[in-house]
Amino acid sequence: MRLPPLVEPAPHLDKEEKERYSRHLLLPDIGYIGQCRLKNAKVLVIGAGGLGSPALLYLAAAGVGTIGIIDFDVVDESNLQRQIIHSQSDIGRNKADSARQSIQEINRFTHVICHQQRLEPENALELIRQYDLVLDGTDNFATRYLVNDACVLADKPYVWGSIFRFEGQASVFWEKAPSGLGLNYRDLYPIPPPPEHAPSCSEGGVFGVLCAAIGSIMATETIKLITGAGTSLLGRLMVYDALDMTYRTLPLRRAPDRKPITQLTDYQAFCGLESQTPDAVVPQVTPQELQKMLERGDSVQLVDVREPCEREICGIDNAIGIPQREIMNGRGLGQLDRQRTVVVYCKMGGRSRNALLAMQEQGFKSLLNLEGGILNWIRQVDSSQATY
Numbered sequence: 001m002r003l004p005p006l007v008e009p010a011p012h013l014d015k016e017e018k019e020r021y022s023r024h025l026l027l028p029d030i031g032y033i034g035q036c037r038l039k040n041a042k043v044l045v046i047g048a049g050g051l052g053s054p055a056l057l058y059l060a061a062a063g064v065g066t067i068g069i070i071d072f073d074v075v076d077e078s079n080l081q082r083q084i085i086h087s088q089s090d091i092g093r094n095k096a097d098s099a100r101q102s103i104q105e106i107n108r109f110t111h112v113i114c115h116q117q118r119l120e121p122e123n124a125l126e127l128i129r130q131y132d133l134v135l136d137g138t139d140n141f142a143t144r145y146l147v148n149d150a151c152v153l154a155d156k157p158y159v160w161g162s163i164f165r166f167e168g169q170a171s172v173f174w175e176k177a178p179s180g181l182g183l184n185y186r187d188l189y190p191i192p193p194p195p196e197h198a199p200s201c202s203e204g205g206v207f208g209v210l211c212a213a214i215g216s217i218m219a220t221e222t223i224k225l226i227t228g229a230g231t232s233l234l235g236r237l238m239v240y241d242a243l244d245m246t247y248r249t250l251p252l253r254r255a256p257d258r259k260p261i262t263q264l265t266d267y268q269a270f271c272g273l274e275s276q277t278p279d280a281v282v283p284q285v286t287p288q289e290l291q292k293m294l295e296r297g298d299s300v301q302l303v304d305v306r307e308p309c310e311r312e313i314c315g316i317d318n319a320i321g322i323p324q325r326e327i328m329n330g331r332g333l334g335q336l337d338r339q340r341t342v343v344v345y346c347k348m349g350g351r352s353r354n355a356l357l358a359m360q361e362q363g364f365k366s367l368l369n370l371e372g373g374i375l376n377w378i379r380q381v382d383s384s385q386a387t388y
Contacts, residue, residue: 001179001235005228006157007132009036010065017109021063027229034227035063039109041226042066044131046119046147048099049073050206051137051161053085054215055222059135060103060110062223067103068131070115071095078388082208119143121264124150133157135222137215139200141192142267148173148185152261159221160185161214164199166207166242168214171252172221172234175261181235187255188237192271195350202388203347205309210242281360282353285343285368287380293343301336303327303344305355306374310347314374314385319345327355330362338364345370345377347388 013021013035024030024038041064045052048071059067075083075090075098083095090098096114103112115127128134128150136147136158144160151158152175161170173184192198217238224230237250285293293300302319304311311321324346326332336342342364346352349372356369370377378385 001177001181001232002230003225003228003232003234004178005034005037006225007037007041007227009033010040012036013039017063020107020109024062029229030223030227034229037227038063038223039065042068042131043133043135043222043226044068044070044128045135045137046070046143047137047139048083048085048095049079049137049139050082050163050201050208050211051215051218052099052135053083053137054212055135055137055219056085056099056103057106058216058219059222060107060112062219063107064110064222064226066111066113066131068113068115068127069096069099070117070119070127071099072116072118078202082206082211084212119146121146121267124264125154128154128156131156133159133222133225135159135218137161137218139163140271141189141198142271142273144185144189145192145270146264146267149261149264151175152184153264157225158185159218159225161218163206163210163214164201165205166210168210168240168242170214170217170221170233170238170240171236172225172232174234177234179234183235183252183254184261186258186261187252190255190258195272203307203310203351207242210240213240213242282356283368284371286371287377290343290368290370290377291381299340301340301342303336303342303352303355304374305344305346305352310388313388314378316345316374316377316382324351324355328358330358333359333362333364336364341366341368343368343370346373348373348375 021035024035025032043064045056048069073095075086075093075095077091085099085102094116096116100112100114124146133156134151155176158173175182175184221233235252237252240247302316304319304321305324307323322332344352344356352369356367378387
């Protein structure tokens with residue numbers, strides 16, 4: 001879908017800008033006026049992680065005048081496998097601040113605004129209305145629905161991308177696009193998938209260079225929207241398979257029964273991330289308490305409900321590996337002694353909590369969930385192990 005330019009051009013480019021962006025100025029579809037539009041553009045990038053990193057670098061290099069970055073997280077060593085805007089010396093820094101420094105090294109003409117906060121329904125509209133469009137590099141459904149709905153209400157284009165393992169997707173959504181083809185993220189995903197069917201990259205893994213492929217598509221679509229160049233991905237879904245090295249596009253249509261978006265809501269609850277079961281029925285054990293139980297020789301069965309590849313990174317000695325799905329469908333329960341205390345754990349406590357609830361329904365009585373999962377165990381008991 002070809003769209004008119006989103007941004008009015010800045011008055012002029014100075015000598016240094018002409019030299020810096022000369023290769024763009026030679027392109028008929030961008031040229032001097034297109035580069036002036038980029039200079040005048042304000043882009044909000046949500047998340048300076050796997051997708052945000054390459055997108056931010058290329059948007060800055062392309063000459064986007066103002067880039068806002070919203071990210072409350074800090075750089076972790078496991079990020080460096082794919083989040084190329086950060087480096088070893090940035091570990092422990094806020095990601096938005098780290099990204100700003102890298103951008104300033106690339107292009108001193110780009111003004112960077114850091115929003116070191118979590119995007120919430122209470123602040124989303126205020127933030128998004130300050131920019132011309134939004135590029136979303138987040139990795140969870142709750143935030144994607146929030147960004148989508150806020151963009152609809154603020155009448156802003158929404159450049160979206162998603163990655164998992166070896167596959168990536170990208171598209172453009174714009175409810176009130178001048179073309180009349182009004183689509184938003186809910187046309188692709190009318191309802192969120194169950195949480196157990198939507199693992200994050202931290203649980204399922206991601207091929208590092210996949211971020212560059214999808215992030216560059218997102219940056220490309222952003223530049224095209226700003227300048228009016230080419231044909232937008234609005235109305236199409238781009239799917240990339242890195243293992244097969246294939247790109248394909250699928251047409252998107254308006255979901256037949258979707259309701260108009262009139263306000264923001266509780267997206268954690270909408271995506272099923274808030275359990276309806278009171279926490280009181282899920283007994284917890286702290287890492288220190290579990291350590292004492294093991295040192296005393298208590299009759300405890302440790303059950304690791306993570307995937308086998310996760311268990312190769314770290315784990316607790318003598319734990320039985322039974323993936324969560326095998327607990328949920330009941331096939332893995334035969335390995336356990338119902339007369340002994342069972343302590344279940346996963347990476348951070350969410351999957352093991354769901355497994356514990358399923359075991360309660362199957363009649364298990366003495367059950368404990370390791371508080372904070374294996375990562376908390378490593379922080380408080382065994383720091384010699386690797387985290388992820």
